Amino acid sequence: QSALTQPASVSGSPGQSITISCTGTSSDVGRFNLVSWYQQHPDAVPKLMIYDVDKRPSGVSNRFSGSKSGSTASLTISGLQAEDEADYYCYSYAGNPYVFGTGTTVTVL
Amino acid sequence: QVQLVQSGGEVKKPGASVRVSCKASGYIFTDYYMHWVRQAPGQGLEWMGWIKPDNGATSHTQKHQGWITMSRDTSINTVYMELSSLRSDDTAVYYCARESGSRMDVWGQGTTVTVSS
Numbered sequence: 001q002s003a004l005t006q007p008a009s010v011s012g013s014p015g016q017s018i019t020i021s022c023t024g025t026s027s028d029v030g031r032f033n034l035v036s037w038y039q040q041h042p043d044a045v046p047k048l049m050i051y052d053v054d055k056r057p058s059g060v061s062n063r064f065s066g067s068k069s070g071s072t073a074s075l076t077i078s079g080l081q082a083e084d085e086a087d088y089y090c091y092s093y094a095g096n097p098y099v100f101g102t103g104t105t106v107t108v109l
Numbered sequence: 110q111v112q113l114v115q116s117g118g119e120v121k122k123p124g125a126s127v128r129v130s131c132k133a134s135g136y137i138f139t140d141y142y143m144h145w146v147r148q149a150p151g152q153g154l155e156w157m158g159w160i161k162p163d164n165g166a167t168s169h170t171q172k173h174q175g176w177i178t179m180s181r182d183t184s185i186n187t188v189y190m191e192l193s194s195l196r197s198d199d200t201a202v203y204y205c206a207r208e209s210g211s212r213m214d215v216w217g218q219g220t221t222v223t224v225s226s
Contacts, residue, residue, distance in 0.1 A: 003153075036212040038154070045204065045219060046146075046154065051212035089154050093211040097170045098144070103153040 004029065004090055004101035011107040017078040020104045022090030023071060030071035034093035037066060037075045041086045049088075050075060082108050111135035113205055113217035120223045121195050128191040129220045131205030138186040139163035142208040145179065145190045147201040148219075159208065160188055195224045 005023040012018040022029065022037075029035055037050040048057055050066035053073060063078045073092070077084050085108045090101035116130040131143065145157040158169030160179040167179045178191040188205060203220045206213035 032211075034211040038213070040154075045216045046206075046213075047216075048212060048214050051210070051214075057214065087153075091213070096168050098156040098159075100146075100154040100156060 003099055004092060006088075006090060006101040006104045008102075009105045009107065011109055012077075012080045013109045014080055014082065016080050017076060018080060018106065020075045020077075020088055020090075020106070022073040022075070022092075022101045024073070024092055024094075024099075025071055028071075028092040028094035028099065029068065029073050032093050033068065035066065035068060035073040036091045037064075038089045038091065039086050040089065046089065077106070080108055084108060111207070111215050113207065113215055115203075115205060115217040115220045118221040118223070120225065122226055123196055123224055125195050125224075126191060126193040127195060127222055128189055129203050129205075129222070130187055130189050131217050132185065132187045133207070134186065136207075139183060143181075143188045144206045144208055144213060145177075146204045146206055146213075148204070149198070149201040152201075157190070157203075162188065192222075195222075197224050200224045 010018050033053050035053045038046040039049050040046045049064050053068045054066040065076045067074050088104045112134050114132045119127050121127050139162045142159045144159045147155050160167045162181045169177050181188045200223050205217040207215040
């Protein structure tokens with residue numbers, strides 16, 4: 001099972017919207033609506049931001065949204081803020097083994 | 110509140126073993142799978158395995174076959190991960206994370222394991 005593919009970096013100016021893609025296969029992202037996204041600031045613990053493709057846990061800003069088309073899932077951050085600068089990882093259930101995405105560094109210009 | 114508290118950092122020599130603990134509180138321990146995820150310096154997240162606390166069943170990647178042992182003690186709501194035959198590239202932060210419906214919703218604070226001669 002290979003890691004899900006994400007762009008290494010995405011950047012945007014404050015207030016803009018950015019989208020991070022997460023490409024898998026018909027065995028993982030394409031098969032299950034069980035994609036989640038995690039935010040990790042430097043030297044911090046990963047934090048769940050989106051689950052089941054498009055659901056937000058309590059307390060997560062509605063500026064974060066998720067979607068899926070075929071074998072590619074996406075995380076969109078709207079109204080980009082300085083605090084959104086972090087690494088983001090996708091994850092899709094696919095039975096065993098569990099696989100994370102390669103990770104994307106978001107930079108706020 | 111729901112919380113996972115891990116044991117402190119470790120420094121080990123190559124070839125040694127290390128055991129990391131993860132104590133759960135604030136929820137019914139046996140109701141949720143627990144996963145182990147590691148992150149080498151400057152690298153991404155790598156899933157290592159899970160344990161089902163109610164019956165102790167485990168699963169891990171083929172890569173970790175014969176190298177990782179996961180266990181639990183239900184009397185103290187704690188899971189353990191032991192790694193043997195450590196190498197320098199096992200230097201990483203190791204996290205335990207609770208699974209809730211195919212997502213990891215609660216994470217431990219991480220345990221740094223450094224392997225160095």
